[in-house]
Amino acid sequence: MINTIVAIATPPGKGGVGIVRLSGEKSLDIAKRFFSPFPKEIEHGRMYFGRFLGRVEDTGYFVFFKSPKSYTGEDTVEFHLHGSPYILYSVVSDIVDSGFARLAEPGEFTKKALFNGKINLVEAEAINTIISAENQYQANVLSNLSGKLSGFVLRLKEKLTNSIAYLEAAIEYPEEEETSTAIEKSLPIVNESLKSLNKVLDVYKKTRYLLKGAKIVIAGKPNVGKSSLLNAIAGFERAIVTDIPGTTTDSIEVDIEYKGIKFSFVDTAGIREGQGKIESLGIERSFKELQDADLILYMFDTDYSDYSLPQEVRHLNFKIVKVINKIDLREPLGFDGIKISAKLNKGVNDLLETVFQYFSKIDFSENYIFSQRQYFALNRAKVVLEHFLTEAENELFPEVGSAMLNEALESLESVIGEVTTDSILDSVFGNFCLGK
Numbered sequence: 001m002i003n004t005i006v007a008i009a010t011p012p013g014k015g016g017v018g019i020v021r022l023s024g025e026k027s028l029d030i031a032k033r034f035f036s037p038f039p040k041e042i043e044h045g046r047m048y049f050g051r052f053l054g055r056v057e058d059t060g061y062f063v064f065f066k067s068p069k070s071y072t073g074e075d076t077v078e079f080h081l082h083g084s085p086y087i088l089y090s091v092v093s094d095i096v097d098s099g100f101a102r103l104a105e106p107g108e109f110t111k112k113a114l115f116n117g118k119i120n121l122v123e124a125e126a127i128n129t130i131i132s133a134e135n136q137y138q139a140n141v142l143s144n145l146s147g148k149l150s151g152f153v154l155r156l157k158e159k160l161t162n163s164i165a166y167l168e169a170a171i172e173y174p175e176e177e178e179t180s181t182a183i184e185k186s187l188p189i190v191n192e193s194l195k196s197l198n199k200v201l202d203v204y205k206k207t208r209y210l211l212k213g214a215k216i217v218i219a220g221k222p223n224v225g226k227s228s229l230l231n232a233i234a235g236f237e238r239a240i241v242t243d244i245p246g247t248t249t250d251s252i253e254v255d256i257e258y259k260g261i262k263f264s265f266v267d268t269a270g271i272r273e274g275q276g277k278i279e280s281l282g283i284e285r286s287f288k289e290l291q292d293a294d295l296i297l298y299m300f301d302t303d304y305s306d307y308s309l310p311q312e313v314r315h316l317n318f319k320i321v322k323v324i325n326k327i328d329l330r331e332p333l334g335f336d337g338i339k340i341s342a343k344l345n346k347g348v349n350d351l352l353e354t355v356f357q358y359f360s361k362i363d364f365s366e367n368y369i370f371s372q373r374q375y376f377a378l379n380r381a382k383v384v385l386e387h388f389l390t391e392a393e394n395e396l397f398p399e400v401g402s403a404m405l406n407e408a409l410e411s412l413e414s415v416i417g418e419v420t421t422d423s424i425l426d427s428v429f430g431n432f433c434l435g436k
């Protein structure tokens with residue numbers, strides 16, 4: 001089994017510099033074999049200038065990082081050559097053909113870092129997210145998040161471990177420790193842990209749009225100008241606009257970036273009753289989009305005098321912004337929302353600004369979670385702790401209580417990778433790219 005791995009670390013395509021990265025015990029031997037002149041004494045982290053002598057020759061640098069002071073924790077070599085895909089591929093082939101190294105799997109460098117204790121699972125996830133950062137938030141904030149989340153989980157773990165200790169003592173020495181006092185003693189700790197978990201989970205629900213983009217759904221009755229607004233936002237005729245009610249029968253999405261946040265605007269079929277099959281299916285889809293929206297723009301036009309929200313969307317009130325369109329036709333009276341003319345592109349910028357303000361008000365410094373996986377693991381811990389509290393109201397034996405808290409502990413450990421399974425690793429490393 002060949003343990004040394006090699007891959008191109010820079011993105012596919014041409015660039016000024018391209019890096020081929022090696023990790024494993026044979027790294028230095030490979031450098032010795034292909035790089036000339038090869039220095040007599042090698043210093044950790046120093047760049048050496050010379051030539052890579054393979055089927056293609058190229059001038060550049062190589063650098064050696066000695067274990068454990070490298071990204072993966074193993075001996076690592078990087079060749080910094082010219083960023084031509086042809087050169088880099090032939091360098092990798094030369095190295096693989098030498099029999100000293102094999103091609104790395106996607107994410108394998110980071111996986112090695114994880115297994116060698118250089119980083120934890122949360123940090124591995126952060127690396128992948130930072131690599132694919134698409135906006136300011138992801139790039140700036142994520143680098144701090146992994147430390148925050150790990151710290152949060154460790155603090156919580158410590159508290160629960162203390163509680164488990166009380167319960168275990170009551171199980172071991174029932175004569176000294178009253179079983180009911182052991183449960184009572186752990187109640188405030190479980191309560192407090194649950195509170196902090198709830199807070200972190202709630203903030204995630206409000207801020208997850210920063211990772212995947214905020215979904216803004218444009219809804220309303222047929223013909224009010226929803227598709228016209230989508231087109232105004234897109235800056236081109238994305239959706240078909242006609243004066244026939246029921247023109248849009250499917251959801252149409254347009255992605256834009258505004259002040260560093262990604263927004264996906266979704267135009268939907270106008271909501272009305274008793275239509276044909278296609279339109280009804282479209283309307284059903286509109287309702288689905290509404291459920292999934294981070295924010296809803298509910299649109300009226302100046303033909304209407306009743307500006308109340310329909311029954312079906314009223315319960316989503318907290319995230320609805322009312323918009324009235326076609327103000328070029330007449331001035332809406334008594335309307336307490338945003339006034340626009342999609343056709344004349346009037347007020348559309350103010351609308352975008354309002355949408356942006358809605359999201360920028362959310363305080364994401366409180367957010368610790370940045371993947372679904374982390375969310376589900378913490379949520380499982382939360383559910384178990386809630387269960388503990390309800391059971392404790394009746395009668396909870398220390399054995400059962402301890403088993404529950406251990407289950408919560410395990411969920412917490414799975415967040416930072418102290419407990420890992422193949423499915424956890426797959427979910428973290430499944431979308432890594434080569435060379436990372």
Ligand SMILES: Nc1nc2c(ncn2[C@@H]2O[C@H](COP(=O)(O)OP(=O)(O)OP(=O)(O)O)[C@@H](O)[C@H]2O)c(=O)[nH]1
Nearest residue numbers: 222223224225226227228246247248270341342343
């Ligand atoms: N005067 C005026 N007409 C508008 C304005 N916005 C849209 N319209 C017109 O209103 C009609 C309907 O516009 P659409 O954008 O297709 O409306 P919709 O809400 O998408 O309609 P459905 O897809 O049927 O639900 C078209 O004839 C548009 O030209 C506006 O600001 N002013």
Ligand SMILES: [Mg+2]
Nearest residue numbers: 226227247248
């Ligand atoms: Mg439409």
